[in-house]
Every structure is written in structure tokens, then in C-alpha cells.
Amino acid sequence: MRLSQNVIKTIKTVPKEEQAINAQLLIRAGFVHKEMAGAYSYLPLGLAVIENIKSILREEMNGLGAAEVLMSSLQPAETWKETGRWDDEVVDVWFKSMLKNGTQIGFGWTHEEPFMQLISRQVQSYRDLPLALYQFQTKFRNELRAKSGVMRGREFIMKDLYYFTRNQQELDAFYAQVEAAYLRIFERVGLGDCTFLTFASGGAFTQFSHEFQTVTQSGEDTIYLNKARRLAVNQEIYSDDVLAQLQLDKAELEEVRAAEVGNIFNFGSSKGEQMRVFFSDESGQRQPVYLSSYGIGVSRLMGVIAEHYHDEKGLVWPAAVAPALVYLLAINSKKSIQATDELYNILTERGVAVIYDDRDVRPGEKFADADLMGIPWRVVVSGPISDHETYEIKSRTETTLNHLKRDDLVRQLTGIEKQ
């Protein structure tokens, strides 16, 4: 995309009340716009990051055999009264409103109940199970405070996966598959090294739940980490008893701040029983459907990546999620425009996403924006270039300038796998 023709614009001033580093950087770099505390709009580059993360998640979800759907945000009270989760005393993040006839409705903050209600119509027999469904959906949560930028919004994009099955063994087998898929996902978005499977409190149905926590100063959680075993324990359940149960040695644990990037809930047969969602088993007996759910906050993940990958000059996106692979800029632009246009056309034709800075501004401003936006490769053209001459290319993470002939440059950039 050509910057001269686009709405993308870095800005100098960030809303005063914005405390989170991720949001400060994303706003300055023109990736998001703050609408109110906890609600952000995604501008073209921010939306590109979101879509890249979604593509990775979609591949992994389809790989698990799950089918994509999209549930409504509007929720009738009845569905949630069956499990007690309509009550504001039980769930304190509901946004509720009212139809014109006085009926109260809610805006979905998660979707276990509507999914159970949906499949109750589809599932009669054991032959109809197991079923895996996922969605990318905008969740609304009436958080008391919203100070973590896009890491914890009142409105956010979530990937949520629901698995419906016949018994605990099938649930456990799938649970293990998702655990592996989640580790691949965090690896692919660039957070593999610093993300750890973490034991947390399990709620009413299981002793523990599993979270995935990314170590970062801006995290809202404290975890006790055994790096060698790639395991951690959330502070909320940290005790001598729990450590003994998990066979973890206190001396080998490190206390660190971390941000939850994924979670896994095992509801067992509880929702099936509460909502009377049954199937007939092989012997014709009525059995409750088992449920597990698996969340990853898509917009939250963008925030955590921004927290993890930045330096004093701005964002530093891993190639797999970067909104473009190349930041192409011409200096001395009257002389270099032809060579730059040609390179832009060649790269875009080959499917390389390029931000072409063709604006009539000082070179210093272009260099600064390339760094602030955090595009993996910067290519500079400073004059007319004959076949024997070279282009300057630099990685966002290194200071070395390399010089490549056009063919070599194109070969290198088209060869960079999205991880």
C-alpha cells in the first residue's frame, strides 16, 4: 500500500490517560484508535495484524477438525438462567440492555451456554458426537477497570473453541491435542520461548485449569515458573500442598509477572446436566454431553506481542504477524521514483506485502515511521538504479545495512516464510 494514498498515519500524541505500553505504541504507530477506555478501533495496519493472527488460529483449529461458526452477541436471559450465570452476583461483567417490550437481553461475554443450547438440537445419539466448533467473535465484558490497552478490553476479539463429547476420556484426549496446538500457535506468533503452560484454579468441576501465560512485565498475573520443565503455577493456587501435588520444587521456581494468553476449561458433564443436554449412548441410556472450552484473545495477543516485541524506536513485529514484510522508501525521490515504483510492483505481484512510503516528507521522518511501525525489513532506494547496482536492505532487529542486487533482494524477500 502507498502511504500517500492511505489513512495510515503515525501520530505524535497519545491520549493522556493511556497507561499501557502496548496501546501507546499501537496508537502512535497508527495501528489502533482509542474510542473509550477498553474499546479500540483497528486501523488498516492493526486490522492486518489481527487478520494474520486469525489465519494462524484458523489453520490450527481446522487442523483439530473443528468447524467455524459465528454466534450472536445478543443473548436472551433464559439460556443463562439454566446455569445460574445470568445473575450479576455470579457473573459481574455482563453488559445488559432492554428490548422495547421490556425484555432484558445481554451481550455475550463467553458462549458456553448458547453453544450447548445450539447443539442440543443437533445431538440425539452417541453417533452425533464428538463435535468441535469455533468462532472469532467480539466479546463484551463490563470490566471495572480497563487500563491494559488492547490486552484487556471491554470489547475484544476472541477465538473460542468448544468441544462436545461423550465422556471424560474423549474430552481428555482432545484437551491434550488442543494443548499441543496452543503451544504451536504461541510458537508461530513469536511467543514460543516466553509462554508457559500454567496451572490455575479449576473452579467447581476440576481441581486445576490450564492457562498459557506469557512472561511480561505488563502482565496482570504473578506466576511461579520452572523454566526447565516449561511449567508454571499461578499465584492464586500457589501453596506447599499444590506444589507437592504437581511435583514441583519450590527452590526451582522463579516468581515472574505474566499475561494470560490462552485458557482451557474443563466443564465435564456439568453444563450438560444443568442445561439438560443429553444423548443416547450405545445401550440407549440417556447421558449428559461433556463440554470443554478453549479461548485465545486475538486482540489481546496483538497487545502481548507489542509488549514483548518493541524497543525505544517502536514496534518490532515477528514476520508471521507483521502487517507488511517490507517498508520500502525512496529518498532523493525525484531521481529514485522509477526504480522504487518498479521494485514495489515486482514485490506486490509476487505476493509480498509492502508499505511503500511515497510521501513527500523528509527522509528522517520515513526512517522513524519505518521503525515505529516495526516492519521486519526496510528497503531504501536513493537514486536511479542500473542492473549492476544494489539496493540497501536492513532488518528491523539489526543495525547492519546490506546491499543486494534487485534479483537477490526479491529472492530473499519472497523466500521469507511467514514463520
Added chain:
Amino acid sequence: MRLSQNVIKTIKTVPKEEQAINAQLLIRAGFVHKEMAGAYSYLPLGLAVIENIKSILREEMNGLGAAEVLMSSLQPAETWKETGRWDDEVVDVWFKSMLKNGTQIGFGWTHEEPFMQLISRQVQSYRDLPLALYQFQTKFRNELRAKSGVMRGREFIMKDLYYFTRNQQELDAFYAQVEAAYLRIFERVGLGDCTFLTFASGGAFTQFSHEFQTVTQSGEDTIYLNKARRLAVNQEIYSDDVLAQLQLDKAELEEVRAAEVGNIFNFGSSKGEQMRVFFSDESGQRQPVYLSSYGIGVSRLMGVIAEHYHDEKGLVWPAAVAPALVYLLAINSKKSIQATDELYNILTERGVAVIYDDRDVRPGEKFADADLMGIPWRVVVSGPISDHETYEIKSRTETTLNHLKRDDLVRQLTGIEKQ
């Protein structure tokens, strides 16, 4: 996708209160699930139709030079008080709720105001304009009644495009471009013949607005149509005066029911003035930004297509929006399974979307589901097939059975352009 492994399931019973033909068909065919009056969830086949419509819209929007963004649903009151549209007396479709600190918030039912607020930070000079931005976004509207299925939801998916410019001439030029793009869009989704540019009331800023109306019995509007000139007048402005102004002859107009599938609003400089969004023109003078907005309801369009394209057996999707091109089914399945599997693999490898009915059910049920789901081509395999034998292929819209050798069949199906 293999039906045996999927949640897709046609159902026999539709919620009693569901009156709209589009929703009855979409529910029976397993495309959508009704959560409450005016709120539907999209199951895999329904979501595929939505994504196909979005792809067509995205191509046309990008062709207009517009950039894709995604605005928040949550709306602070301040943004809307500037134009008077926060007031429930002025706008009677707001869903509102409250933050924990008592601040009232709304859920976006359109986005002119937040877009104007967004660009006020991006636009200083005439060089920053024009700008075109669009989004696919979930809108919430607290409709008094919601009886038209997915054609008029309390929650629905909309494509909305906003154009910000310097003056009325630039606005008019883009307006004409969008009009042409909209006609292409309706042509591409299969509604070209029955969709007409329609004059409607213009609101405070212009005498007329433009709508696109699709002729259908289930429409909520009455229009007066001149088919030869492909123009119509909405009943709301139908008068001798208006006809004279538009040079339409009463005798040549036909009164028909129609559904609005797209609209164009010309706000002129009104929002720029109300919200104090100004730019400096060439001579340094402060000028208000001009705004026009252009909507197409994505989920509504799915409903209108369902209303237009169905018969007594079920849905009849045009290929461009169909959730799959081929419904492949084996009868006498023990003998035919190998040939069917092979064909399925060949077609999916070549990028043809196939619903493979590999369920262990009666052939009659498979035929009925193929018709109900409205998949453009049905291919039947009834035994082992040698290289010299043929496959049975039938179009959803015809009764003739054709018989083709595998290579010819594959060639025909891979040659069918998505329009």
C-alpha cells in the same frame, strides 16, 4: 467437507414464531440458528455464504481505493451528542448499557460519528483528503419488531463505507463510482435483474437519497418502478411533484414490494460542521470535511437472496455465493465409496468446495438435503466406476441428468467461475 464429520444438519422443525421465509429455509437447511427474535447465529454453511458475500464486497471496496478498518461497537455518549444522535427521541434504535462507574455507553447502530471523530485526528490539510474507509461490522439496532428473519435483525453484519472529502463535487464523483460498484455487486450476487436504483427521502441535507431495492414479495417497502429505465421511487416520496422533478411518467410505473439492499447517504458538510472537523484548504482557509456513507447489509443480503432463490424443495444458491459448488453423494455406498472418495479428493485439491454426503442414511434423505441446502451441482456415484464409465451430474435448477466421464466432470466443475 464430509457431512459425517460435521455439525451441519438439516432439521425438520422450525421455531413456531418464525414467520419469514428466508429464516425458515435457512434454519431448516442448517445455515443459521435462531437465538432470539432478530438475532441469529451462523452455522458453517451460513457463515460460508456470508464470507462469499464479504469477498465480493471487499474486492469492490478495494477497487474504489477504500481501506479496510474495524471500528468498536462500544460508543461513548460524547461522540454522538455533538450531532444530537445520542438522544433516544432522535434515534430510537439504540441499545444502551452502563459501565460500573455509572457512565452510559451505546452499541453502534451506524458509524458516521466515530468515523468523523477518527479522521479529525488524521486530517489537517487538503492534502490529507479524500479518504475512503470501510468495514464489516456487527451492528445492533433495537428494532420494535423483528419479523423478517435475517433480513432485519436486531444484530446484523454490515458493510459500511465512509468517504471524506473536500467539497460537493468530489463527493458527487465518488458517489457515482459507488453507485456503479453497487450495481456490479448486486449483479455478482445474482440479484442484478431484480435490483433497482430507487429515490427515497433525503433527510435534512439533500432532497433525495438513493437506495437499492430488490423486488420481492417479502420486502418491507413499496416502490414505483420503471423497469425499462431501471429506476424506482420509494412510496415515502411518491407524489406528482416528485415524479415531475424526476421526469417519470406515472403511467409507466408499476407498484411492487421490494427490500432495501443498499443505501447511500450524502451528509454534505453537515457532520463536519456539527462535529467541528475541519481542514485547511489551498488558501489556508478552514473548511468543513464533507461526508457520504454507503451501506450494504451482508446478512440482510443473504436473506434477500434466499427469498429470491428458492423453490418448493429448498434454497437455490447462485454459484458466486453458494457455500459449496458441489453436493457429492454416494448411493449403494459400500460399492461406490472408493470412486466417491477419489472424486472428492480430486475436486477439493483443485479448490472446488464440495459437500460430501458420506452419511449412512437413505438415498432419499441425501437427495432431499442436497435440494434443501441449494447447492448448485449434485453429483451422484452409484457404484464402482471404471475409466470408461460416467458420473451423474445435475444442476439444482434443472431436471435433466447428465452423464460425464471423470475428466470431463472435473473440467466442467473447475471451469465454473464464481460468476
